[in-house]
Amino acid sequence: MTRITEAEQRGLVAAAVREVRATNPLAPSITNTVTQNFVANAQLAVGGSAAMVYLPDEGECVAALGGAVYINLGTLLPVYEETVPRTARACAEAAKPWVLDPVGVGIGSLRTELIRAVKAWPAAIVRGNASEIIAVAELWGLDAAADNGRGPRGVDATDSVEAARAAAVAIARFSGGAVAVSGPTDLVTDGAVVVRAEGGSPLMCSVTGSGCSLGGVAAVYACVADPLTAALAATVAYNRAGAQAAERCSGPGSFQVAFLDALAALTPEEVADAPLAFEEA
């Protein structure tokens, strides 16, 4: 099968950005208590609609209501033992894409159990920092090279994005979806192509929720686009808005405000014209 061209892929990204603004799709979330507000505001800034839920039947309900669901394991509650697998299963049964952010994998046993459990209904997009992506590939038994990872330090990466390349490709080939690895240079893959995206700002590491909200925005784009296009659109939007916000702010507090403003003002053309490097996986 011949792949679409780079220009066609950029066209799909622009179309996704445009369609989200035109249709205001709902991407509900089960996400951590630290960054819910930022996730919801970022989803709204790109033109989507947000709804945060906790309970198992709520997860099943929003899997039916939404165009895509975002599941982020950042702060687990006992009820998530039921909520997360039931929601992932409901998404699979309804053929709705869902996005996994395995925040803090390695802290306690429930995160590990949940990541193992949802392998049965894999996410259309797995989004995380390098150490989290390596840890997921290891937990799913996908990538022999993955055990080179040093592992996350809490919610932060200790591995380089390049160190997660093989793990990302392995997860995408297993899931049939896309994987987005964030860092100074982001890497997005569908298992066939690997795309590297420059931009953003180191200030994004000083604002909690930069990664979480990137996952929430990827879910918004997954409401209207295939997983690779959605992951790319979110990644590029973040790189553009992050770079613009860094020029306008005076520190992390004003960065977050400027970032949401920049995200809301992004045009489809700006997102589609971003610096991207494509290569075969």
Ligand SMILES: Nc1ncnc2c1ncn2[C@@H]1O[C@H](COP(=O)(O)OP(=O)(O)O)[C@@H](O)[C@H]1O
């Ligand atoms: N040093 C950096 N320079 C530019 N952008 C960065 C840098 N570090 C992270 N980012 C951006 O910040 C966002 C969150 O990435 P990251 O910090 O890796 O996620 P997480 O918060 O989940 O660990 C992404 O959009 C990423 O591109």
Ligand SMILES: Cc1ncsc1CCOP(=O)(O)O
């Ligand atoms: C600090 C923290 N603790 C548990 S979840 C969370 C938020 C992590 O957000 P991000 O991964 O986007 O930096």
Ligand SMILES: [Mg+2]
């Ligand atoms: Mg994170």
